[in-house]
Amino acid sequence: MEIDVSNHGLVPKHTKISDAEKEKFLSSHSLSLRDLPKILITDPAIVCINVKAGDVIKIERVSMTAGTAVYYRVVVNG
Amino acid sequence: MKSEHQSLIESYEGKLPLLVLEEIKEALPASVSKEKVKRILDETLASYTAAKINPGECVGLVSAESIGEPGTQMTLNTFHFAGVSEMNVTTGLPRIIEIFDAQKTIKTPMMEVYFKKEANTIEKVKAFAMELKETHFGDFASSFSLNIFEQTLSVEFNMSLLADHKMNTKDLLKALKFKSKGFTAEATTNSIVFTQKGKPEEIKDLYALKEKVRVTRVKGIKGVKQVLPVKRGEEYVVLTSGTNLNEVLMLPEVDTSRTICNDINEVYAVLGIEAARQSIINEVYKVIEAQGLNIDIRHIMLVADIMCVSGVLKGVTRYGVVSEKASVLARASFETPVRHLINAALEGEVDALTSVVENVMINQPVPLGTGLPGLITKLK
Numbered sequence: 001m002e003i004d005v006s007n008h009g010l011v012p013k014h015t016k017i018s019d020a021e022k023e024k025f026l027s028s029h030s031l032s033l034r035d036l037p038k039i040l041i042t043d044p045a046i047v048c049i050n051v052k053a054g055d056v057i058k059i060e061r062v063s064m065t066a067g068t069a070v071y072y073r074v075v076v077n078g
Numbered sequence: 079m080k081s082e083h084q085s086l087i088e089s090y091e092g093k094l095p096l097l098v099l100e101e102i103k104e105a106l107p108a109s110v111s112k113e114k115v116k117r118i119l120d121e122t123l124a125s126y127t128a129a130k131i132n133p134g135e136c137v138g139l140v141s142a143e144s145i146g147e148p149g150t151q152m153t154l155n156t157f158h159f160a161g162v163s164e165m166n167v168t169t170g171l172p173r174i175i176e177i178f179d180a181q182k183t184i185k186t187p188m189m190e191v192y193f194k195k196e197a198n199t200i201e202k203v204k205a206f207a208m209e210l211k212e213t214h215f216g217d218f219a220s221s222f223s224l225n226i227f228e229q230t231l232s233v234e235f236n237m238s239l240l241a242d243h244k245m246n247t248k249d250l251l252k253a254l255k256f257k258s259k260g261f262t263a264e265a266t267t268n269s270i271v272f273t274q275k276g277k278p279e280e281i282k283d284l285y286a287l288k289e290k291v292r293v294t295r296v297k298g299i300k301g302v303k304q305v306l307p308v309k310r311g312e313e314y315v316v317l318t319s320g321t322n323l324n325e326v327l328m329l330p331e332v333d334t335s336r337t338i339c340n341d342i343n344e345v346y347a348v349l350g351i352e353a354a355r356q357s358i359i360n361e362v363y364k365v366i367e368a369q370g371l372n373i374d375i376r377h378i379m380l381v382a383d384i385m386c387v388s389g390v391l392k393g394v395t396r397y398g399v400v401s402e403k404a405s406v407l408a409r410a411s412f413e414t415p416v417r418h419l420i421n422a423a424l425e426g427e428v429d430a431l432t433s434v435v436e437n438v439m440i441n442q443p444v445p446l447g448t449g450l451p452g453l454i455t456k457l458k
Contacts, residue, residue: 010345012356045350
């Protein structure tokens with residue numbers, strides 16, 4: 001049985017961003033996908049949101065210093 | 079709060095962190111003109127911008143120093159009694175090392191199990207704690223006796239202990255999932271008798287059976303060695319020694335949003351890389367706070383980010399974070415230099431000298447601060 005971890009206090013909100021948003025985000029920071037931090041496709045936090053390798057996940061962290069901090073990770077095959 | 083102030087403050091979202099804006103909102107007196115609010119926000123933005131780290135600043139080095147220096151004052155005590163509980167907790171430097179090295183087996187694995195509101199009464203929590211604890215067949219037995227002539231192994235039980243767990247011998251036998259070939263088992267009110275079917279000379283098997291059933295888990299969750307219900311604020315929480323986050327989270331009574339464990343690797347496996355990062359920060363901060371040290375949380379965040387950047391939890395060791403470094407010289411400067419250099423030579427590795435350590439070694443400007451940007455000259 002798989003447990004839904006998305007409501008756990010330690011797990012921030014993970015959302016997949018659309019391809020258009022992805023392009024915009026990458027070009028506005030002049031980044032390539034290789035420069036982004038990674039997240040495995042098998043990660044428990046993203047198994048229930050249908051993703052494939054190369055997708056960018058937007059993570060809204062609850063931060064002690066900034067309130068909400070946005071972080072991006074690229075999905076990679078483990 | 080007037081709506082015009084509200085919208086003015088909202089227009090600064092994106093420029094200032096939300097937490098700062100919240101703070102300003104709370105601190106504003108009721109009667110304040112719009113111009114003054116604007117001035118407050120502009121002043122805040124100016125000092126926020128001034129406090130931002132410049133590109134090329136060596137934040138890692140600053141973090142290393144900021145954690146390392148107070149770290150020298152940390153106690154080396156491994157054990158200490160945490161409050162009312164009688165459980166040992168690893169604290170101080172050994173715990174910090176454990177977390178930053180992302181060690182697979184930690185010295186004192188623990189869980190904090192929270193409950194849903196409807197299950198949060200002292201009786202229910204106590205009963206649940208009993209359910210959690212891993213109990214072996216042998217824990218209930220008061221005596222084992224081998225009868226060589228009749229080829230039987232009879233087990234007597236501590237009946238009051240069984241009653242505490244609301245079990246009887248039949249339940250025990252069922253929980254044992256008795257599968258061993260060549261034996262029959264029979265339960266009476268206060269004992270279980272195993273009878274061997276084979277020839278008399280196979281008495282060794284009977285002895286092996288005894289050893290096997292003794293350590294068979296009949297109740298509870300694997301890995302949970304000790305349980306302790308405690309009151310925290312208005313509710314009851316069960317602290318456990320020994321962890322099994324995955325199975326505990328599957329139980330219906332458990333509040334799955336708050337139940338945590340202190341084993342970072344387990345958090346990573348069950349909840350993912352982001353939860354592991356948050357867990358590292360929380361656990362390190364707990365130690366630092368307990369020691370009365372003052373380390374800015376941003377330094378710990380940076381270390382946690384580095385440990386989690388590859389999507390896999392990596393410790394700050396030569397097998398983890400350091401092995402990710404592109405430069406041979408940088409890796410060799412950390413630990414086991416000769417081995418790194420020999421391997422690099424065998425593989426024909428090329429060092430592009432793009433980072434700090436290798437440039438320090440060969441006496442070149444390091445790519446930090448003003449050394450980071452290059453100059454481009456327009457040729458005529």
